[in-house]
Amino acid sequence: MSENGKKRSVVDKVTDGIVSGIISGRFQPGSKLPTEVELCREYEAGRNSVREAVKKLEANGVVYIKRADGTFVSESYNQKLLDPMLYQIILRKNSWKDFVQLRAVIEIGTLNVILEKELEQKKIQKLYEIQEKMQIVLNEPKPDPDKIMEADTEFHTGIAELSENPQIVTITEYITRLTVPSRLEAIRKVIEKGEVEHFAELHRQILEVISKREKDKIVQTVTDHYVYWNGEKI
Template sequence: MSRRGTRMTMTTLDKLTPIDQKPSASERVAERLIGLISSGNIAPGDKLPSENELSKALQVSRPVVREALRGLAMMGIVASRQGGGCYVTDLKPQRLMAPLSFALSLNDYNIESLFRARQVIDTGIAAEAARYATDEQIASLSELVDAGYKLIDDPVGFRVMDAQFHELIAVAANNDFLEKVSGSLYSLAIEQRRKASAKPGVLEVSAADHAAICAAIAGRDPEAAREAMSVHVENIRRTTLAVMDEA
């Protein structure tokens, strides 16, 4: 390659991946407002000053403020209400994590990276569930395990039970953020897992995995719960990839 060609390539890369790019004015405004909210100066439910008032207070133009508010709205931090005005939302984790779920569903992802993420998140959640699950939640998990064995010949029914089983473990972990992330990851590659669940022997293995996870959580053993969930996620990964290879 000629020196000229190399120089042109580097110039193009520089344009595509700027180094040490400074945040824009709107990003700085958004960060400032987030700081005011996190410090308690602005509380959930508070009405924000008008765009004109914010532009004067922050010494930026109204378009900059408008763009910043648009970004915060996309993040679920602020919202407009009927009758006018922009308000801070309730800031509940479910609302704040919604953009993550949407982004994950839109973006292409590598199936191996998905299951590596599930190994980190799902195993951690299982360990937390072993610490925090209530007796009632453990009883419900046990009932779902029993139901799973009865649904081995019913892939649709088993998948319904499976979703409830994993959701209950996430709830038992007593962490809203982990619960939302886990749910988002669970929903990915669902079509491939649907096909895998119809393969002979797959649901028998999943039912046994569920029993091991439930036993570890009931025994209040975080490390055993982590290990049992790790085995389960690996089995899901293996059968999912097998279906994808066939396709």
């Protein structure tokens, strides 16, 4: 049954079956899917339904078609894999505060992963360099919200990259795309209130947690970091 209580269509049945096969490892990345006839037999579906299901998966970047060779499971990350989820979230008109909570949870988890690792000093130094670039932008006579957000995005992406986990990096980039409007509005309020130095300090606190390996301060530091975006100081 689907979310709205209606019986799943045959196309959905085929689509879900193929995706489940990929998740279970039955269909490996780069491997060829069964033929159209075999898929029809397996899912008790007509050819039109199987073709429609494959088209949906191709549009979402899950599979790709080689003419005369067949249909293959994608072996590399494709932004199209996340786009359907992105649109679904947008259409649901989630509260921006839901995204604050989501990103905070992800960042807390990311910092915990990072502090479990032996980090190379040069990688931490790169994050300090990003923070210094942000400080320069913040110190301009008339700070540009777009430049600040660009620097902020680079900073948080840099944190995700310290995890050396491509899934964490991908999810961080995904949440970043979703939160652009609300983050930009928060940055504008920071500038209007003359709070740019405190904004910079909140980023320095995260760097301290990482460099000093202060695992016990992760939750509070991340909570403090979102004080503007969460609307508590605006």
